[in-house]
Amino acid sequence: MLEVPVDYLPHYLAPAEASTLLDALDQTLDWQQEYLRMYGKSIPFPRLMAWYGNAGASYTFSRKTYQPQEPTAELQALMHRLNQDFGQGFNSVLANAYRTGADSMAWHSDDEPELGPQPFIASISLGQTRVFKLRHRQTREVHAWDLEHGSLMIMRNECQSDWEHCVPKSKKAQNLRINLTFRQILPAKLP
Numbered sequence: 001m002l003e004v005p006v007d008y009l010p011h012y013l014a015p016a017e018a019s020t021l022l023d024a025l026d027q028t029l030d031w032q033q034e035y036l037r038m039y040g041k042s043i044p045f046p047r048l049m050a051w052y053g054n055a056g057a058s059y060t061f062s063r064k065t066y067q068p069q070e071p072t073a074e075l076q077a078l079m080h081r082l083n084q085d086f087g088q089g090f091n092s093v094l095a096n097a098y099r100t101g102a103d104s105m106a107w108h109s110d111d112e113p114e115l116g117p118q119p120f121i122a123s124i125s126l127g128q129t130r131v132f133k134l135r136h137r138q139t140r141e142v143h144a145w146d147l148e149h150g151s152l153m154i155m156r157n158e159c160q161s162d163w164e165h166c167v168p169k170s171k172k173a174q175n176l177r178i179n180l181t182f183r184q185i186l187p188a189k190l191p
């Protein structure tokens with residue numbers, strides 16, 4: 001068995017706090033339907049997204065560069081708390097809204113160069129419990145967790161270089177899940 005480079009903290013936020021946060025973020029974040037452009041077609045991502053960060057923390061993925069919006073009060077407070085608790089320098093957060101079990105995230109790694117070679121990513125889950133899977137690139141070993149309301153999943157070390165992760169569609173899941181992934185965008189290297 002390989003060491004799995006994640007830590008799951010099921011009760012990082014108290015349930016009442018997590019519920020207040022879920023409602024606030026649902027109402028106040030600037031949720032966008034983004035599209036993946038492929039072969040001349042525009043394919044909608046099966047979820048809504050919003051990108052927040054400090055000035056300069058622009059982020060390129062799926063061939064599009066996102067300029068960050070200034071974090072809302074709730075996002076600022078959470079980012080500060082995570083930085084204190086884990087001694088990190090988070091400066092940005094990607095928010096994803098999974099409206100029902102029909103929304104999902106395909107297998108991928110967060111291996112964009114602006115995150116550095118071994119990023120430490122803090123992922124907070126609010127609302128509907130959804131399954132999160134991790135698969136090793138070489139051995140194809142798979143691990144799965146139920147990401148519960150108020151939980152924190154840390155991805156660290158080789159999680160992005162050696163593993164992929166996904167949130168599969170679910171027939172059971174009826175309700176909204178909001179996921180916040182806090183990241184540190186490193187300063188752009190000059191050519």
Ligand SMILES: [Mn+2]
Nearest residue numbers: 108109110165
């Ligand atoms: Mn990811």
